[in-house]
Amino acid sequence: MSSLSASNAIHKTGDLAVSVQNLGLTYTTAIDRRPTLKARVKAVGRGTKQTRVVQALENVNLDVTYGQVLGVIGTNGAGKSSLMRTIAGIIPPSTGRIEVFGSVSTLLALGVGFNPSLSGRANVYLGGLAAGMTRKEIEYHFDEIAEFSELGDAIDAPMRTYSSGMYARLGFSVAATVQPDILIVDEALSTGDAHFKEKSFNRIKELRSEDRALILVSHAMGTLREICNDVAWLHKGKLVTRGNPNQVIDEYQEFLHLGKSSAIDEDF
DSSP, X not given: OOOOOOOOOOOOTTSEEEEEEEEEEEEEEEOOOOOOHHHHHHHTTTOOOOEEEEEEEEEEEEEEETTOEEEEEOOTTSSHHHHHHHHTTSSOOSEEEEEEOSOEEEEXXXXXXXXXXXXXXXXXXXXXXXXXXXXXXXXXXXXXXXXXXXXXXXXXSBGGGOOHHHHHHHHHHHHHHSOOSEEEEESGGGSSOHHHHHHHHHHHHHHHTSSOEEEEEOSOHHHXXXXXXXXXXXXXXXXXXXXXXXXXXXXXXXXTTOOSOTTTTSOO
């Protein structure tokens, strides 16, 4: 059984924010490869198409409480982004149940939810409405969002003219200004120049000081060690372990045979 629920109750530290129960997610994709002449002859008239089934998540159980900053780590393809998308309600789970108690703001992949043909200004409204803000709330916070993004006059240019860093800055500015109960950030802190990374990092720390639930996906081990009070390690769609950030990250780095170094504690 799959479900997504939310409530408008007042939350405090220790209250349940997200409950992921026996979560499974399966993708079915078409295999795009050039068939041999023999294979094409055999397939004539069958109308069949080769597909591949991918088990993105398997039997994942995870609770997140208010006041918690959960870091999610794992190699590429581990299921991190799939987990974030199911929690955010973007992708329905194949099996299991997800319960969300509060409002959610997400900053997933760069530009998700933005329309490249529209201006940055128009996309602030689009992103804000998608995050659950009213038009009046967006208007009230618009100057704050624009100032935080540091885009200047580019806020009125089409987003197709933006660099990836500009995309990330505007996306983060909208997501972090919504003041959600639950904030999900997937790799966004790894994008942009050093100045904006530091600014975003400080904003996350401000949100952490309030009774919110934060879920951060990142390859920046140093950032996760400093900002998180809990870390979950995913591998091939399964939850390997969860607990103290330093302990889990050390185990993960040992698994990768990378050891402790200043290089691995940064983005890679």
